[in-house]
Amino acid sequence: MELSDDTALRAELEAGLRTLGLAPTLADPLLAYLALLVRWNKTYNLTAVRDPREMVVRHLLDSLAMVPHVDGLATLADLGTGPGLPGIPLAIALPGLHVTLVESNGKKARFLREAVRQLKLTNADVAESRIEAVDRPGAFDAITARALATLPDILAVGGHLPKADGGRLLAMKGVNPVDEIAALPAGWRLDTVTPLKVPGLDAERHLVVVARA
Template sequence: MSIREQMRQRLCAGLAKLDIELPNSVIGQQLDYLELLIRWNASYNLTAVRDPLEMVTRHLLDSLAVLPFVRGSSLADLGTGAGIPGIPLALARPDLEVHLVDSNGKKARFLREAVRQLKLEQARVIEGRVEAVSGRFDCITARAFASLADMLDWGGHLLAPGGRWLALKGKFPQDELDHLPTGFRLAEVHEIKVPGLDAERHLLVLERLPEPA
């Protein structure tokens, strides 16, 4: 069995456990993305994960586990790195306008190539620091590149009124929640079981409080 077929089987089995259905064409695109990442990773060191099957678990399934919680028509993925979770989400939601934000030049070059090869016409790469980005987005994703307080200080201005900030964390970060910046609240907490990943995963849904009249 080819490594791609093994990757496909692991992805499909994981999606079934997550109760997420994707068309075969999109599953193929997800694998195309991983194969591109594997090629670039040999020279650019974009991710510490080297094993293709582990990449399916840690990059695709870990990203797609938050798909049911994405709302609205626009998403900014802050500190996206090699495009996690922004690119898997963009492939799964072609109607979603996705902005991939990262300040690392090597990673931004990979992101632009991935967007071109995968024909992600609704995706845009922004090479720069989070605090310098402008615009408002219905949904923001951010893997644990900083504390909640720092992430909101740097990128809170990007959250549209009524929008959702999806903070992906490992263990439940009560100490970070105790120091949320003024103007934001914790709306929902979801413990996510990523198939094949023996680690805690918590999705925190944060919302901006209405501004005083």
């Protein structure tokens, strides 16, 4: 059975979208992305999460919980995006946002290019590169990373990418990373820590926003 025909899966996704204040019509492109991910995952091992229902919560809705904090930005670099998380769900939900998916792993980058092509995401591009080697200093309103590294480590490799005036890091974290915040490098300061409620996820999530000092 196609994922798009799985009524329980669709209902769960649509309910989660409503809870997040997003249009249930986003379910179609999101399920198309999920179907592609499930198919490629069998061969390429892109994510350890294998159950599509678990993917809806832990990949799609978890990524989309960021939408209110990204809405209004023009450009975002998703560092170490893996199979496109959170970048592809954000690009689907926010057509006015241009997302650069940064991934050094060749298999994952191939999947990302295919996903961007098949989903017709004209507002997304793939940079197959190590983060520190992306030669686009100051090119982005913000950078984001999900389960990549500590805040100081993310800024060490990707801190050149946000613009000099108002550039930010939007980091998806589990528990509030107090020790990481205390270790922020010079030139960066904590802006906000916002608890996120992800529909269906029984775990702590926080969005940590770090701004240029």
